[in-house]
Amino acid sequence: MLDWAVGIDLGGTNIRVAKVDVLGKVSQPIFVEIDKSYADSPNFAQIISIVDEIISTNQEHPPLGIGFGVTGPINVKTGIIDNPFTLPAFFQGNIKKTLEDRFNLKVAVENDANAACIGEAIFGAGEGADIVACLILGTGVGVGVINNGVVYRGANGAHPEAGHVHVDATGPLCYCGRNGCLEALVSGTALKNIGVERGVLSAGQNAKDLVRLAETGNKDAVQIMQEAQQALGLGVVNLIYTYGPEKIIITGGALSRTDTLLIKLQAIADEACTYTKLRSEIKFGSLGDWAGTIGAATRIIRSW
Numbered sequence: 001m002l003d004w005a006v007g008i009d010l011g012g013t014n015i016r017v018a019k020v021d022v023l024g025k026v027s028q029p030i031f032v033e034i035d036k037s038y039a040d041s042p043n044f045a046q047i048i049s050i051v052d053e054i055i056s057t058n059q060e061h062p063p064l065g066i067g068f069g070v071t072g073p074i075n076v077k078t079g080i081i082d083n084p085f086t087l088p089a090f091f092q093g094n095i096k097k098t099l100e101d102r103f104n105l106k107v108a109v110e111n112d113a114n115a116a117c118i119g120e121a122i123f124g125a126g127e128g129a130d131i132v133a134c135l136i137l138g139t140g141v142g143v144g145v146i147n148n149g150v151v152y153r154g155a156n157g158a159h160p161e162a163g164h165v166h167v168d169a170t171g172p173l174c175y176c177g178r179n180g181c182l183e184a185l186v187s188g189t190a191l192k193n194i195g196v197e198r199g200v201l202s203a204g205q206n207a208k209d210l211v212r213l214a215e216t217g218n219k220d221a222v223q224i225m226q227e228a229q230q231a232l233g234l235g236v237v238n239l240i241y242t243y244g245p246e247k248i249i250i251t252g253g254a255l256s257r258t259d260t261l262l263i264k265l266q267a268i269a270d271e272a273c274t275y276t277k278l279r280s281e282i283k284f285g286s287l288g289d290w291a292g293t294i295g296a297a298t299r300i301i302r303s304w
Helices: 044-055 094-102 112-123 188-198 207-215 220-245 260-271 288-301
Strands: 004-010 016-022 027-034 063-068 106-111 131-137 142-148 247-251 280-284
Touching: 004 044, 004 112, 004 207, 004 288, 016 044, 027 044, 027 247, 027 288, 044 094, 063 094, 063 112, 063 288, 106 112, 106 288, 112 131, 112 142, 112 247, 112 288, 131 220, 142 220, 188 207, 188 220, 207 220, 220 247, 220 260, 247 288, 260 280
Parallel strands: 004 063, 063 106, 131 247, 247 280
Antiparallel strands: 004 016, 016 027, 131 142
16 A cells, blocks of 8 residues: 555635545545634634544554645744634644644645645646646635745745735725735635626625636626636736746636636736746646645655
8 A cells, every 4th residue: 555644725615635645646535614613713623523534544554644735824834824814713723733733643734825736746737847836716816836846935934925916906905905916806705706796696606606607608707707817817927927937837716727718828928928038838737626635745745
């Protein structure tokens, strides 16, 4: 049996946990929504229960450790989640110490965009490239960058929040307090808010409903999606000029995965970079929704 690690991906609305082996293969996948009963304190009981379920069924060949990826800011040195905006239930919780104390295993923590980028760079669409950037379009927008096998990090263990680059100075207000952030224009939350504001969606619908409406030809939904695609293109251009990646991998379900979208993004990027030698291939991720789980586990498996 191949060595393996537990991979955890904590998003803004759900949790994905799985057994991931050294070849990046996922087994025993578990997908659940975050239990809202823990909304008043950083309680990790739900995550612990899921991890315990996986480990208890593999006692003859225990895991090498646990890799944990989380949306938004997390200090990779201390393991403290610093995201009051999209994860208020876990704000200031120390997931690293919690898991180490409970399971007596090595634990590595990571921002979810970095985790997805690790997964795609090693086992997915970014394989073979020296510099890979990943754009994660989910509840929010995350960006991860890997340069020659090294995850790009900010000072003091912080993660650069490239989802908050400005692409439209007159755009909607972001929760960070500024207008026109990429996240405020293309995330699942943003698309829902814009759809509701323009009367295209009801309060109970979400970004996936907007995508479906656009695919059926609803003119207002199509307009919103076109605006989001243009904003995403500008975000891609910012990544190219800042990091010069060989490949930019787009994952997450906020926008529909179509060849038309890739062609449009590539055209925006190529036109903007006409006067430089910077060229990046834009692709969709190949690991699907489990890229972050795979990448988180890889932090343990390959000692990243």
